[in-house]
Amino acid sequence: QAVVTQEPSLTVSPGGTVTLTCGSSTGTVTSDHYPYWFQQKPGQAPRTLIYHTSTKDSWTPARFSGSLLGGKAALTLSGAQAEDEADYYCLLSSSGGRVVFGGGTKLTVL
Amino acid sequence: EVQLVESGGGSVQPEGSLRLSCTASGFTFSSYSLHWVRQPPGKGLLWVSRISSDGSSTDYVDSVKGRFTMSRDNAKKTVLLQMNGLRAEDTAVYYCAAEAGGTVFWGQGTLVTVSS
Numbered sequence: 001q002a003v004v005t006q007e008p009s010l011t012v013s014p015g016g017t018v019t020l021t022c023g024s025s026t027g028t029v030t031s032d033h034y035p036y037w038f039q040q041k042p043g044q045a046p047r048t049l050i051y052h053t054s055t056k057d058s059w060t061p062a063r064f065s066g067s068l069l070g071g072k073a074a075l076t077l078s079g080a081q082a083e084d085e086a087d088y089y090c091l092l093s094s095s096g097g098r099v100v101f102g103g104g105t106k107l108t109v110l
Numbered sequence: 111e112v113q114l115v116e117s118g119g120g121s122v123q124p125e126g127s128l129r130l131s132c133t134a135s136g137f138t139f140s141s142y143s144l145h146w147v148r149q150p151p152g153k154g155l156l157w158v159s160r161i162s163s164d165g166s167s168t169d170y171v172d173s174v175k176g177r178f179t180m181s182r183d184n185a186k187k188t189v190l191l192q193m194n195g196l197r198a199e200d201t202a203v204y205y206c207a208a209e210a211g212g213t214v215f216w217g218q219g220t221l222v223t224v225s226s
Contacts, residue, residue, distance in 0.1 A: 097160055
């Protein structure tokens with residue numbers, strides 16, 4: 001089963017830009033992995049931010065965007081706000097209907 | 111309003127059993143694949159299992175294969191996770207999630223604690 005890797009932690013300044021990445025031990029991440037990004041705040045269930053690489057959920061603020069970058073899935077936050085401080089998880093589809101989460105990135109806005 | 115409500119969590123001794131239930135409302139349940147995802151205290155998300163929209167196929171993470179069984183009743187808009195042979199490492203909040211066409215709805219989770 002693939003191992004999905006994310007940066008354990010990142011810090012961004014208010015108003016700044018940061019990119020989170022999501023790599024796979026099996027090689028290049030493509031649109032065929034149907035990358036998802038979820039946001040989770042303490043004590044809350046995850047919420048879907050991005051699905052199928054770059055499609056935003058109905059609630060997703062415009063400052064979030066998804067892409068493929070350098071063989072990985074990427075989540076870019078442009079114009080960070082204090083409310084964006086959270087854990088972010090990527091999810092990749094693998095064979096046979098299975099999916100694998102990355103270990104998560106703890107994003108600090110400071 | 112879309113809702114997924116999990117129930118059935120609690121404390122159980124090692125090698126014991128629990129059955130989690132997730133009841134849906136506010137969307138066309140029978141069109142969605144259902145997943146169970148768990149999160150150990152203070153740790154990340156782990157995908158546990160999936161069942162297809164019609165219930166004809168299931169998949170499991172290797173660590174629960176042979177111990178956990180997922181099923182669904184589309185008429186009752188309910189999905190179940192039968193967990194047998196529970197281990198300390200199964201301790202987690204268990205989330206139910208429904209997915210179709212990229213859209214994912216999440217429940218609020220139910221806590222399972224395995225301890226002697």
